[in-house]
Amino acid sequence: QVQLVESGGGLVQAGGSLRLSCAASGRTFSSYAMGWFRQTPGKEREFVASINCNGGSTYYADSVKGRFTISRDNAKNTVYLQMNSLNPEVTAVYYCAAELVVTMTPPYRNVYWGQGTQVTVSS
Numbered sequence: 001q002v003q004l005v006e007s008g009g010g011l012v013q014a015g016g017s018l019r020l021s022c023a024a025s026g027r028t029f030s031s032y033a034m035g036w037f038r039q040t041p042g043k044e045r046e047f048v049a050s051i052n053c054n055g056g057s058t059y060y061a062d063s064v065k066g067r068f069t070i071s072r073d074n075a076k077n078t079v080y081l082q083m084n085s086l087n088p089e090v091t092a093v094y095y096c097a098a099e100l101v102v103t104m105t106p107p108y109r110n111v112y113w114g115q116g117t118q119v120t121v122s123s
Contacts, residue, residue: 002026002112004096009117012086016121020081022096022114030054033104034072034079038092039116045095049081050104057103064090086121094119 003025012018020036035050049070050059058070069082079096096114097104104111 002029002032002098004098004112004114006094006096006114006117009094009119011120011122014087014121014123016086017082017084018086018119020083020094020096020117020119022079024077024079024098026077029077030074031100032098033101034070035097035099035104035111036070036079036081037095037097038090038119039095040092047106048094051079052103083119088121088123091120093117
């Protein structure tokens with residue numbers, strides 16, 4: 001089992017940047033594919049980005065390609081989400097996710113979730 005703690009959310013103006021971090025417990029972090037999801041009130045949680053176990057492959061939702069970058073540091077048990085050129089449409093609670101697979105794919109049945117961090121972009 002893995003426990004996840006997100007940080008780095010907050011309030012930022014449109015056009016700004018934020019970097020989210022997710023620290024994972026345990027000694028087998030490198031065995032988990034990692035991802036970021038987001039959720040707004042009344043909507044289902046949606047996929048944002050994922051990265052495979054060794055960081056060699058990354059995947060993004062079309063809406064964030066070119067603006068968001070996911071990365072991981074297996075020595076620090078941490079995954080990051082760099083978010084640039086932010087606009088109010090990305091305002092949401094962002095959740096870190098871990099799955100004991102090489103590459104995270106739908107339907108994400110066996111995912112461990114963090115508690116979420118709020119990202120708010122003002123216009």
